[in-house]
Amino acid sequence: AQKVTQAQTEISVVEKEDVTLDCVYETRDTTYYLFWYKQPPSGELVFLIRRNSFDEQNEISGRYSWNFQKSTSSFNFTITASQVVDSAVYFCALSDFGAGNMLTFGGGTRLMVKP
Amino acid sequence: EPEVTQTPSHQVTQMGQEVILRCVPISNHLYFYWYRQILGQKVEFLVSFYNNEISEKSEIFDDQFSVERPDGSNFTLKIRSTKLEDSAMYFCASSVGDRGTDTQYFGPGTRLTVL
Numbered sequence: 699a700q701k702v703t704q705a706q707t708e709i710s711v712v713e714k715e716d717v718t719l720d721c722v723y724e725t726r727d728t729t730y731y732l733f734w735y736k737q738p739p740s741g742e743l744v745f746l747i748r749r750n751s752f753d754e755q756n757e758i759s760g761r762y763s764w765n766f767q768k769s770t771s772s773f774n775f776t777i778t779a780s781q782v783v784d785s786a787v788y789f790c791a792l793s794d795f796g797a798g799n800m801l802t803f804g805g806g807t808r809l810m811v812k813p
Numbered sequence: 814e815p816e817v818t819q820t821p822s823h824q825v826t827q828m829g830q831e832v833i834l835r836c837v838p839i840s841n842h843l844y845f846y847w848y849r850q851i852l853g854q855k856v857e858f859l860v861s862f863y864n865n866e867i868s869e870k871s872e873i874f875d876d877q878f879s880v881e882r883p884d885g886s887n888f889t890l891k892i893r894s895t896k897l898e899d900s901a902m903y904f905c906a907s908s909v910g911d912r913g914t915d916t917q918y919f920g921p922g923t924r925l926t927v928l
Contacts, residue, residue: 733916735919740921741902741921741922741924742919742920742921742922743856743904743906743919743922744919745916745917745918745919748916789855789856791856799844799846799861799868799869799908799915799917800858800861800869800871801846801848801856801858801917802858803855803856803857804855805854805855806855
């Protein structure tokens with residue numbers, strides 16, 4: 699069975715601070731995919747990134763960066779110089795071959811960025 | 814940029830009534846999904862659909878739920894006899910391929926309120 703844990707339910711930062719959202723996953727498969735989605739107050743789910751289990755290179759996209767560590771089964775997400783518009787709930791998700799294409803989501807982390 | 818659309822954005826119904834939630838997936842996508850998010854909770858997989866058949870379904874997707882692709886563009890979720898606990902945001906998603914190799918793109922959701 700696959701499982702995703704986001705231990706931080708809520709984080710509050712002041713604008714321009716850096717913030718890291720943690721994600722820990724469990725899966726029996728050696729091939730799997732990890733995702734981050736953003737859910738702004740308007741409610742939609744916005745895709746941010748997908749990584750496969752064979753690629754442990756960290757990725758940077760503007761102010762966003764992701765740290766994938768297979769040894770600790772973690773896929774953490776860092777926002778540098780946070781902005782008020784980053785305020786949202788962020789979900790980490792996992793898809794492995796044993797579960798078809800079903801996405802298993804973590805419980806989400808609510809990020810509040812204050813001006 | 815192509816996107817998944819869903820109608821209606823908000824549906825209010827009486828307990829015991831049937832509801833149909835509609836989705837138009839991205840046009841070249843072949844795999845379709847429904848997920849549910851009870852208010853304040855995580856996103857949960859309901860069902861995946863490919864080639865006019867259900868590929869996977871979760872325990873939540875019991876006999877009161879059904880899915881259909883009635884024509885070349887729409888993908889629907891029917892709840893036959895709604896219960897109070899069906900109140901949630903329902904997200905439709907689509908992807909080009911399966912097995913986690915392709916990203917699932919989500920629609921804006923339909924908020925279902927059962928009174």
